[in-house]
Amino acid sequence: MMMQRIPDAVISCLKENQRFLILLHQKPDGDAIGSAIAMGKGLKSLGKEVDYFIEVPVEEKLQFFNEVKTFNQKLEESYDVVIILDCSTLAYCYLPATMPVYKTLIVIDHHKSNRGYGDLNFLEITGATAELVFRLVKALEVSFDEEMADAVFTAISTDTGSFQFSNVTSETHLILSQLYEIKNNYSALSKKLHHEKNIDQMKMTGAAIKSLEILDEMPIAFMILDYDTIMRYGGLINISDDIANLGQNTIGVAMTALLKEVKPSEYRVSLRARYPFDIHEIAVKYGGGGHERAAGFNYSGDTATIKQELMEMYQSQREKDDV
Ligand SMILES: [Mn+2]
Incomplete structure (x- = not known):
């Protein structure tokens, strides 16, 4: 699979706006939560305001992220941009009862069935939506902290069955190699994600x-x-x-x-x-x-x-x- 270019309009929309709301699909999985955290923290590190409206409680094995505590703290009446991640259709998205007013809807997703229901769309069939988020946040020239690296690792690792599914590409591993430059050991995280059960x-x-x-x-x-x-x-x-x-x-x-x-x-x-x-x-x-x-x-x-x-x-x- 050839990697496509990130649409310039998506990058400039993120750079030029200030107030963001992040939404995910119902029953958010590791890819959805990991993508949200990497996207949200990436924008926050640029001084932007980010709110999350996400179906909670998130599954137990994903609750260790500090950023989860900031989910659903508030919901404004209006935002500059709404970002929907890992969600193939709007019907599958977990939405507030009253949708805030916004200027632009950005959809970022890796599902084959996504027809592009955003004003701006960044769609590509990859192992995980977080691969797209990683590339996008990098393009914003944000430096990743360890929690963001854990978030991207969690997303890719869960959506690829610990790198065993056929959706894994060389691009997946190139992103992984960059994650290991941020943090050199994902062993405990892998065990938590794939093996530990109550x-x-x-x-x-x-x-x-x-x-x-x-x-x-x-x-x-x-x-x-x-x-x-x-x-x-x-x-x-x-x-x-x-x-x-x-x-x-x-x-x-x-x-x-x-x-x-x-x-x-x-x-x-x-x-x-x-x-x-x-x-x-x-x-x-x-x-x-x-x-x-x-x-x-x-x-x-x-x-x-x-x-x-x-x-x-x-x-x-x-x-x-x-x-
Ligand atoms: Mn996914």
């Missing part, structure tokens, strides 16, 4: 693995966390995102669906796939979004129907791709 999270992971089944002669792994199980183990579903990747580690599996029952009969579906199945298309069909190999959507209904539909969609993709 007892509820461990039990929830176990319950998901126990539910794993392989659908009728298809290389599809199907896992479900029902509502009672989620509630029994603390009720937090965003921490279970890495669980979908576990199904994908089953030998012979090409596609994984993890259903999380967020309310009775309402599911958040996480899909994972191995090349060449474009599950992004499946997610979009259901009003969701994501990437070619990691996507998600919301589903209301019974599980037998969604299993059947996933099998049919898998079959039609397979025929289309002729593999």
Whole structure:
């Protein structure tokens, strides 16, 4: 993937304005939170005023950032610029009940399905939105402190499955090498992000693995966390995102669906796939979004129907791709 130029208009808009509001998608993940912190602190170090309006509480493993304490301290009636990060559609964005007045909306995102709903857009398919934020903040000639380096590392590391997914590029590693110039050890942070779980999270992971089944002669792994199980183990579903990747580690599996029952009969579906199945298309069909190999959507209904539909969609993709 060739790195594109940062749009000049985005850089000058950030330089010329003073009051910023940063918004993210619902259930913000490591990439969203890390991107917000790097962007926000970068602007603040230039003497700008930055507010964040972000769905809280952020997941436990991301709460160690000091900058999180400054989230949602205040919301003005107007801003010069609203910046939306890591959010493929406006509908998926976590917005204030009354949207402040603003002059310019900047959208920065790495999702394939993003059509560019900002006045200014900086869109490129990269491992994480934070790669774009890193390049942008560098272009503003800001020097990164250790928390900003941790934020970018957190974002890239979580969105790339600790640099194991196919969205990793040489550019990802070039950014990483620069992060190691700011801080020389990310070992404790990596453990925190990828391995440490509290007892509820461990039990929830176990319950998901126990539910794993392989659908009728298809290389599809199907896992479900029902509502009672989620509630029994603390009720937090965003921490279970890495669980979908576990199904994908089953030998012979090409596609994984993890259903999380967020309310009775309402599911958040996480899909994972191995090349060449474009599950992004499946997610979009259901009003969701994501990437070619990691996507998600919301589903209301019974599980037998969604299993059947996933099998049919898998079959039609397979025929289309002729593999
Ligand atoms: Mn992302």
